[in-house]
Amino acid sequence: MAVRLNRRQFLQLAAAAGAGVTVLSAAPPVAARAGWATGTAAAAILIDIARCIGCRSCEAACKAYHNFPQGEARDLSPTAWTYVRTIALQSPRPHLNLGDGGAGRRTFKVQCMHCLTPACASACPVAALQKTPQGPVVYDASRCIGCRYCMVACPFQVPRFEWRSPLPRITKCNMCAERQQRRELPACVEACPVGALQFGLRPALLAEAARRISADPRYVPAIFGAEEAGGTSVLYISDVPFEELGFPVVVCEPLPAYTWRVLGKLPGIVLTLGALLTAVEALARRRNTLPPPGGAA
Amino acid sequence: MRMWRRRPSPGRLVLWVLFLGALAISARRFAFGLGSVTHLSDRFPWGLWVAVDVLGGVALAAGGFTMAAAVYVLHNERYRPLVRPAVVTGFLGYVLVIAALLVDLGRPYRIWHPVIMWNPHSVMFEVAWCVLLYTLVLALEFGQMVLERLGRLTMLRLTRLAMPPLVVAGVILSMLHQSSLGTLFLIVPGKLHPLWYTPLLPVFFFVSALAVGPAMVLVESFLSSRALKRELELPLLRDLARISFVILSIYLGLKVTDLTARGAWTHALTPSVEGRLFAAELLLGVVIPLVLLATNGGPGASRHVLAATLVVLGVLLNRLNVAITGMLAGSHATYVPAWTEVVVTLGITSAGILAYLWVAEHLPVFPQRKHATL
Ligand code: SF4
Ligand code: SF4
Ligand code: SF4
Numbered sequence: 001m002a003v004r005l006n007r008r009q010f011l012q013l014a015a016a017a018g019a020g021v022t023v024l025s026a027a028p029p030v031a032a033r034a035g036w037a038t039g040t041a042a043a044a045i046l047i048d049i050a051r052c053i054g055c056r057s058c059e060a061a062c063k064a065y066h067n068f069p070q071g072e073a074r075d076l077s078p079t080a081w082t083y084v085r086t087i088a089l090q091s092p093r094p095h096l097n098l099g100d101g102g103a104g105r106r107t108f109k110v111q112c113m114h115c116l117t118p119a120c121a122s123a124c125p126v127a128a129l130q131k132t133p134q135g136p137v138v139y140d141a142s143r144c145i146g147c148r149y150c151m152v153a154c155p156f157q158v159p160r161f162e163w164r165s166p167l168p169r170i171t172k173c174n175m176c177a178e179r180q181q182r183r184e185l186p187a188c189v190e191a192c193p194v195g196a197l198q199f200g201l202r203p204a205l206l207a208e209a210a211r212r213i214s215a216d217p218r219y220v221p222a223i224f225g226a227e228e229a230g231g232t233s234v235l236y237i238s239d240v241p242f243e244e245l246g247f248p249v250v251v252c253e254p255l256p257a258y259t260w261r262v263l264g265k266l267p268g269i270v271l272t273l274g275a276l277l278t279a280v281e282a283l284a285r286r287r288n289t290l291p292p293p294g295g296a297a
Numbered sequence: 298m299r300m301w302r303r304r305p306s307p308g309r310l311v312l313w314v315l316f317l318g319a320l321a322i323s324a325r326r327f328a329f330g331l332g333s334v335t336h337l338s339d340r341f342p343w344g345l346w347v348a349v350d351v352l353g354g355v356a357l358a359a360g361g362f363t364m365a366a367a368v369y370v371l372h373n374e375r376y377r378p379l380v381r382p383a384v385v386t387g388f389l390g391y392v393l394v395i396a397a398l399l400v401d402l403g404r405p406y407r408i409w410h411p412v413i414m415w416n417p418h419s420v421m422f423e424v425a426w427c428v429l430l431y432t433l434v435l436a437l438e439f440g441q442m443v444l445e446r447l448g449r450l451t452m453l454r455l456t457r458l459a460m461p462p463l464v465v466a467g468v469i470l471s472m473l474h475q476s477s478l479g480t481l482f483l484i485v486p487g488k489l490h491p492l493w494y495t496p497l498l499p500v501f502f503f504v505s506a507l508a509v510g511p512a513m514v515l516v517e518s519f520l521s522s523r524a525l526k527r528e529l530e531l532p533l534l535r536d537l538a539r540i541s542f543v544i545l546s547i548y549l550g551l552k553v554t555d556l557t558a559r560g561a562w563t564h565a566l567t568p569s570v571e572g573r574l575f576a577a578e579l580l581l582g583v584v585i586p587l588v589l590l591a592t593n594g595g596p597g598a599s600r601h602v603l604a605a606t607l608v609v610l611g612v613l614l615n616r617l618n619v620a621i622t623g624m625l626a627g628s629h630a631t632y633v634p635a636w637t638e639v640v641v642t643l644g645i646t647s648a649g650i651l652a653y654l655w656v657a658e659h660l661p662v663f664p665q666r667k668h669a670t671l
Contacts, residue, residue: 122416124421125416145407146402151339157340284373
């Protein structure tokens, strides 16, 4: 879960974010070396769980826009790139928009988090998944070999596979990249009737999230996605602790760093080994040829 | 020395049936998707095929590179009689791994994509390249036997000149991707159980492959001596067992150090499924073989064969544990292989054995009389 900060620490952090010294300025060199977006100019979506009334308009809009069959989804699937999850609360508390009527539960939209340094993209051997500088993590089905390493790698268990298709694809939310290019909002954001979804540049949304949290003590002082998996382009704020809502506990370091630490050493290892083995081979051959017998290869 | 059999033995019949069964199930997979023959799911996308056919297969094929390294790099001529059988298994092993991948990949006809579509940040990309190049090297070594059998001696001499650099390349490639298969799992710190998740995963995969190489050669020599009614090279096999013993000890030392440093012993001692299977892997695959090899078992080789068999099973169990047991809890998934998955795995293994027997009967794999140096 997000590092638990007390309110004052949190506000300091948030102020820093607002000032443009984003939380990500400390992003490790891995991200920079890979040329992945580090977040300053990239789009993001802020999801306010306290405001969500569970109307499922976002879910329906996503399906309508992508021509998927309508109907409520219980989980992500090839034809449900987002869905609204419902969590019953252990201790009911009044809902920001629905008051006591919605006190017993919280609802929130689930989709790909569009990580700043996505594990899925780093895992894919053929670069079928890529983080665009604009923010979305997009998929190119024409490259994909179907190895499903992206699914194994994603810490949020987002990518879905067409298990019943002879020529399957990986599927997931693409943050409506093509709509963004036309300067339109993602379909789901546009559809939300209560402003629980907001689209914008990531630093601005971090600042907005911090503003809401400091303006209303009912919010939990944490932004899910600020640091999780090295930071994500989908951010959540909530009036119920994220643990209670069943959010996954995700390390804060960008996941590709874990493998890159090893991969980065490979060229050196290959050269050293090559030299070493060649030398050993030459030595061993000489040793063998000195006393005449022994196998002559 | 050809053995034409009019009727296949019952053993071979079973192997053929399994192989044909696997073919039939693959056909179904290509018509109706992976979901129609596996219990894989979005939360658990890798199962038995990745664990055993790919991770296990690659590890067990390590005999090829250890033996080739001993003879062509270290010029240790004693092991020459074992190089060819080891290269044959290595080559067949990799062909089978690729065959398994063709069944498991969503879009198998694009298996070559990593050649032109690069993502050097991906461990899978590196694995793909290593498997490709290493299979080529093995194919060239294997080709020597074919050339010899066909009597193309000039060609044979020419290719032989290229052997040492090829073997050096092969050894590096093999070392790299043995460890890379472990590196694959470094990206899932939140999913893989702490008993197996460690920054040392690549090292463990590599060292265990080193240990299982000679053990596998030992087991194969024993089995094929039975099947093909050949003499066993007893002193050589004891040597192999000794090498395996040394590497296994290093492995155990590393394992103990790693678990202690990470404070993960508590997990091993809890009565969870993970704890039990971890204990099984370490006791059956490492500790008991070490004890067997350390004590003297008389003139025969049975004790060594038993120890080597345990090492082979232990490495398989380790790969199963990393890819399945260790990943289940963190993925919030349930997975038990479908019977169809099991049959495909058995069928691919059967194909390997059948191919090995055929090659052993038709190509100059084993030293006849003396090894004829041309
Ligand atoms: S949430 Fe998963 S699928 Fe989405 S960008 Fe991150 S790693 Fe990739
Ligand atoms: S399944 Fe496709 S998108 Fe996912 S890692 Fe493999 S090739 Fe890349
Ligand atoms: S951003 Fe687009 S694709 Fe993603 S959930 Fe919203 S509507 Fe669906």
